[in-house]
Amino acid sequence: MIEVQNLSKRYGTTVAVDGLSFTIRPGQVTGFLGPNGAGKSTTMRMMLGLDRPTGGRVLIDGEPYRLLPEPLRRVGAMLEASAVHGGRSAYGHLLWLAQTNRIPRARVREVLAMVGLESVAGRRAGGFSLGMTQRLGIAGALLGDPPVLLFDEPVNGLDPEGVVWIRNLLKGLAAEGRVVFVSSHLMSETALTAEHLIVIGRGRLLADTTVRRFVEANSRSYVRVRTPDPERMRDALVRAGVRVERAADGSLEAYGTEAAELGELAAANGLTVHEVSAQRASLEEAFMELTGDTVEYQAGGGRR
Template structure:
């Protein structure tokens, strides 16, 4: 478990992280979301004592990271895949930290096989593609078989097969009871991977909730209706206090009601309908709705 308590980080007059408090629990994948400049990377660096907090602290299973003995056995992290000694072989990149943390050398071969790099074990790390470097970084995070794992943008550079692999890997790790904390800009991927979300903006906590609850709270879900009698349907819905809008393709969007209620109303009024379905917003739509004002940089409209 990761406990973040009243965490702040200032660089001069700039506040990168502002009194953050949240808990990352084991047994589920927790997504860490926020616009560029929100403070995600700084927060993760403070979790690993790579940056010193201005205020507050982070506990990993009840201890500060710097006080952990054999830290790779307790916490695995991927923050920057390219931050390796390029002159070392892929194998030696893992062998040296394994030795310093009393991890059997057999584990090096095991994780290289797991991430698909066994065939390039003796190649220099500087010759790896971005996708292969990501796999090496993931192997390093898994090296000590730790109960707590932090991944910052783990799918960068991976092909579709690799993305599916890391998605399933993170789910499997969480299912084993581990704490899995993942930062990503890919909303579609987080929607498929995470069960819980921590969302920040301008260094402050915006949401700490399940994916489903986040989407429901920050979206405009509606009932989509396709009918050859749109005017009669609109009037019938308005008669029971339901707000209706016309979609770009001509369908009706009813807000504040349920698909079953619309179907029952159509039957009672003798209305013909071709489709009545619930339209749920995507995680990306909900994220943009919540964090729009917290974005550090925003593109202007076309002129």
């Protein structure tokens, strides 16, 4: 379990993390979401004792990271995948990590196989693609077989096959009873992987909820109707007890009904329709709505 307690971090006048408190439990993937600059990486660095909090603390299974004996066996992390000595081979890099943490040499081959880098184990890590570098970072996190895993934007640079692979890997690690904490700035990707969600903006907690609840609360579904006679269509819908709104483009949005029902209603009233389609506002839209006021830089608006 990871407990973040009233955590803050200030860099000069910048407040990167502002009084964050939440708990991450084992056995499920927890997504850590926020727009660029929200404070995700800073929070993760403080979890690992790489940055000192201005206030508050993080406990990992009841203790601060710096007091954990053999930390690589307790917490695995992939923060900056590029933090690899470019001259070393993938095998050499992992072996060095293993040896400095009293992890048996045989484990290096195991994790190379787990991340699919066996065939390039002898190649210089400096020549790796972004996706391969990510996989090497993940191998490093898994090396000590730790019960707690932190990943900062692990899908960055992966191709679609790699994205599916990491999704399954993270779920599998959580199903084994581990704490799996994964940052992302993509809501839709996180919804496919995580069960729990922590959303932050400008260093503050915006949501601590299950993905299911977030999806239910935020995916607006409705039926869009385009018709040359929106007034009569609207009257017919209202008479049938359907809540209806006029969209900016002139179409109607009908809530709490189905497309088929709406088509029949139109036919029964002798109305022409050009479109009847089921719509669902995307999770990405819901996420942008939640974090909109906290975005550091916005197109056209500059810094807010």
